[in-house]
Amino acid sequence: MLPIPDTQHNHKWAATLVKTKPNTFGQIEELQTFTPMYGLGLEGPIVDEILESLFAVTNRNRTQLRQALQCSLLTLAQCIMHASSSTVYSFVHRRGTNQAKAVLRYKDRSFSDTHMTKVLDALASCGYVRYEKGFKGKDVPMGLATLWLVDSSFASWVSEHIESLKVVQFVEQRETVVLNNEAGGEKRKDYDENDQTHSMRQRIISGNKARTLHEWTYIPMDRVFWEEGSRRRGKVKKEYRQFMEGDERHLISPKSLECRRVFKGDFESGGRFYCGAQSLTKAERGTIQIDGEPTIELDLKSLHPRLLYNLEGFEAPEDCYEADTKEQRARNKMICLYLINNKDRVTARRAFMADFGGTGDEADTEFDTYIEQHPKIAHHFFKSSWKRLQFMDSRIVDAVLSAAVDKGVALLPIHDSFITKTRDAYWLNDVIRESYCELIGFEPVLDW
Known part of the structure; x- marks a missing residue:
């Protein structure tokens, strides 16, 4: 089974395509994009046949071109995984050649972005992929990376050859402790190895090995059938309501179960655990079975x-997003996120208006209402408090995962929730409570 890519709706590219090429893209309802998993690829006899037919391969460039081809084929196949008549799946990859030198500890492949672009251009000549060139503009001052779209002919290729292909990792062990730059983006920083990072890495690796000893399956949602949900970034969020016909179970690739811990700027900011399986929808997660057993x-x-x-020494309300309706509770949750995650009121207003529309005054009204309801923590708002809070919640997750390894319990973290076999639910409940109390000094509230 192919690893699950971390996709998200790309509203900037979707708006650009509908505006500039309405005849081709005017019917796009949703454009999901992701970044290639550059350290993974597809391996099989057909890959070598394509390599020899497309390129003048020498001993000097064989490894680089072969890996770039393997990665490209995997990425295109991932685009096919969830394609439907209403949703376009594609990926972003910069065509530019001005690449910063990769930090050695994160090096998970032999090829460069230029090799990848060369391979993608060759596959485009075969009619497997096409691209919309990236650009900078008033609405996108940081620029949009080139968008690569799969052509229908590749779907036929995948159908014909997928059984003879397998997913491979180009290095034996990828770095699992990741430090990103604080300034933004995904540019990674090097760091000095010490007892803390070594111990952290060993815990992550142990958790990954324990998780992948088990068979994890789920039932995918059918992306054709959906209802309107909440509004985000000026677009209605789709709520998928129907599973794939026949409720056929799909295997979650072991690669999608392997976590990395990602920090931002320093080792006390962020630190959450990330893996591909976290991209499953809530409904899909509800269908997960571990070794054929139901989960919770x-x-x-x-x-x-x-x-x-x-952390201020106060008991918290039972529900910090409490509201009279489910819809208003979801809105209160978003308001709280704007207050906690943004560095000032101005950027919080912009986030509110991008998601819900309206004016800055309307945003301020809702902000002030929430602040009045929670005066004891109001001094933490508009200060990018997410950095510290994600670090705290990641420490809780770290403690729970370590306990699961010691107990031999299969466990998947989803940021602030955990999936395990139903028969292990009471054990997990106790461990989460103990870990929270030990680190924070208060009792948490758990939803089952």
């Missing part, structure tokens, strides 16, 4: 505002 997801309720209360 335990969630730390309104975690970040609760942490703010507790």
Whole structure:
């Protein structure tokens, strides 16, 4: 089974395509994009046949071109995985050649971005892929990376050859402790190895090995059938309501279960655990089975505002997003995120208006209403508090995962929730509570 890519709706590219090429893209309802998993690729006899037919391969460039081809084929196949009549899946990859030298500890491949572009151009000549060139503009001052779209002929290729292909990792062990630059983007920083990073890495590797000893399966949602949900970034979020016909179970690739811990700027900011399986929808996660057994997801309720209360020495409300309706609760949750995640009121207003529309005054009204309801933690708002809070919640996750390894319990973290076999639910409940109490000094509230 192919690893699950971390996709998200690309509203900037979707708006650009509908505006500039309405005849071709005017019917796009949703454009999901992702970044290639550059350290992975597809291996099989057909890959070598394509390599020899497309390129003048020498001993000097064979490894680089072969890996770039393997990665390209995997990425294109991932685009096919969830394609439907209403949703376009594609990926972003910069065509530019001005690449910063990769930090050695994160090097997970032999090829460069230029090799990848060369391979993609060759596959475009075969009619497998096409691209919309990236650009900078008023609305996208940081620029949009080139968008690569799969052509229908590649779907036939995948159908014909997928059984003879397998997913491979180009290096034996990828770096699992990642430090990104604080300034933004995904540019990674090097760091000095010490007892802390070594111990952290060993815990992550142990957790990954324990998780992949088990068979994880799920039932995918059918992306054709959906209802309108909440509004984000000026677009209605799709709520998928129907599973694939026949409720056929799909295997979650072991590569999608392997976590990395990602920090931002320093080792006390961020630190959350990430893996491909976290991209499954909530409904899909509800169908997960481990070794054929049913599962349950335990969630730390309104975690970040609760942490703010507790770290100040106060008991938190039962539900920090409490509202009279489900819709208003979801809105309160978003309002709280704007207050916690943004560095000032101006950027929080922009986020609100991008998601919900309206004016800055309307945003301020909703902000002030929430602030009045939570005066004890108001001094933490508009200060990018997410950095500290994600670090705190990642420490809780780290402790719970370590306990699961020691106990031999299969466990998948989803940021502030955990999925395990239903028969292990009471054990997991106790461990989460113990870990939270030990680190924070208060009792958490768990949703089952």
